[in-house]
Each structure stands twice: as C-alpha cells, then as structure tokens.
Amino acid sequence: MQVQQLQQLLEFDREGMIEFAKGLGEKPFRATQLFRWIHQRGMTDFEHMSDLAKSLREKLSTTAFVQPLSLISEHRAKDGVIKWLFDVGQSNAIETVYIPESDRGTLCISSQAGCAVGCTFCSTGYQGFSRNLTTAEIIAQLWFAEHTLRKSPEYNARENRIITNVVMMGMGEPLQNYTHLVPALKIMLDDHAYGLSRRRTTVSTSGVVPMIERLGLDAPVALALSLHAPTDALRDELVPLNRKYPIAEVLDACKGYLRYAPRDFVTLEYCLLDGVNDQEVHINALVDLLKPSKGPGFPCKINLIPFNPFKESGLKRSSNAQIKRFSDALLDAGLVCTVRKTRGEDIDAACGQLAGDIQDRTSISERRAKVIPIVSPLS
C-alpha cells in the first residue's frame, strides 16, 4: 500500500497554496482563507478554522499539516533582545533574534543551517555549512516570533505591529538559498499573511552577483551588502566569496538593483576590526571607492558595525575612538554613515555572534586552508 506524504503548508506562498487547493478541488478564495488562518491567526489545527467548510477541513486533515519549528531555548537580554534557538533536525540548530526599539520591532532571520561563505569575523562562518533551510523553516521563524510575542504580556496590549521589520541577516547567505528564500519573502510581504513593507524587509548578502538581479525581478525588497573592506585584497580574506565576485562586480550589481529596489540606496555593512580594516588607509580607499572625484559615486548608506568578538576569530573590536574617527571621516567626505548600536551582547545575539549548532562537514582548518589565502591584513 502506498503511503501518502502529507504536505507542510508553511512551504507555500499564496500562489502555491492556491495550486495546492486546486489539487483538492477547492477554489482560490479557500486557499486565501487557509493562508490567513495560518499566518495571520497562527492556527495550526484545521478543526479550529471555523469558516472553512467541514469537507475541506476533512480533506486537509488527511493531506496536509502545519508544523512550527521546535524550540530548544529562549534567551532574553537586559536590553529586551530575545534570541530563540530552534532544532531543525540532524543535530542542526538555527537562531532567530528579535530586537525591540521604541518605534519598531526587527526580526533577524536565518536562511541556512551554517554558512559556506566563511567570513572571518562571523561566528556562523566558523561553524561550517550543513544545509539550506526550507521555505517552511524560514517563514516558521517569523510565524513563531509573531504569534509568541502577541501572547506575551509586554506586547499583547500593543495596538501597533510587534514585528515591523525583517532582516535576512541571521545565519547563512540568503542568496545561496534563493529557491527557498523567494517564496518566504513573498509570504512576508503578502497582505493576507504578514503584510510587511518592501522597504522594511531587507536581504543582506555577501555579494552573490547573479542572484542580486534576480532578486530585483522576483521579490524587490531592500538590499544590504556586507562590504567590510575597501580593496579586493583585503575583502578576499575577510569575505572569501569576493574571490569569485570582486568588489567592482558586486557594486555594479547593487547599482543595477536600484532599478527595482524600494529605496534609492543600498546599505553597505562594514564591520570594524581593530587594525585590520579600520585604519586611515582603509578610510581613504573606502572614500575613493564610493565617492570617486569623478562620477556620481555609489548611492549608499554605510552602516559601521562594531565587531562582536568570539574566541575562534582572534580579532578585536576597534576602539570607540577609532570607530568615531572612521565615521567622522566618512561623513566629512560627504558619505552617509551610521554606527550600529550593539544589542543583545549579553546573550550572544549581536551581529556576527549567531552560531546555532551545526553538524560541520569539514574541519575549520581544512575549510579555511581551501578558501583563505595569506594576505597582509593591511593590504
């Protein structure tokens, strides 16, 4: 006897849900109703979806399911940041972080279990890569945060949205998991689900050039580029993907993206590492790169990120004085620049500290020997 596989409904954007409903002999509006029950009301039990016909609820119970992620732990930082660790099977765990501010609530979502890019200043990069998350696993992080926070006493009295912004800046390189990322973004933006604004939904990439334009066509949300170095020699070392897609190509792709983007600039992330990329020579090279004496310059906002140290990296955070010097010099050169406030440090939830727990396939030394050339940090 053939055993029928049940369908996880968190996998579907609305188009996918409509196709699935069609297969059950149901009209598109039934799919939209089901979609709203799941994403807007956080319902997983078909029996309680009271405005669906009984016959549909019966069909669903034998063909489909809604399975949230399984929570391993929750940590709350003194500044209100919450970090959740989820089990995604086979000894892999991923992290999701909620960052509350007075005027917004930002959820930082993971796209992969681990990451293959291996940036030297990122704890996830040191974990190795295990696998891509499915669409269901990506969206289930938002589903969980939204419906958990709604029930928590400090948030449930709020009239405004609890999660106003999503950043794909957790574990993983989102554009290396494109197939699963795009439907998840569509669910985030869908008014029948979370209805997030395209301006407040950001994909952060280390520079997967061919996928940047595709993202513009498929789900044009805000774009952030992890730049971290002003020259190819240094970026090759800090962000090894740079060897495949060097800075000029990546910036060109980002410029092209502005045709589709909801904002007229790209955010450039620059993590400040003491003595590595924070010196005068780097400031000058960065200004030359982004605001050359001829030409219009690159339309960007630079977000300087104080490094959050972790022991394997051997790297140190730039001093506050150096961060200020760096930021002042960029502002003096006419560039737009902000310094990111570090949040959730006491629970290792700050930028670059997300490590989850990954079944590494290769040892760190082997992996790094393959991808990291020996380059002087100040070159």
Ligand code: SF4
């Ligand atoms: S910074 Fe992003 S792309 Fe680089 S290793 Fe970390 S998760 Fe991967």
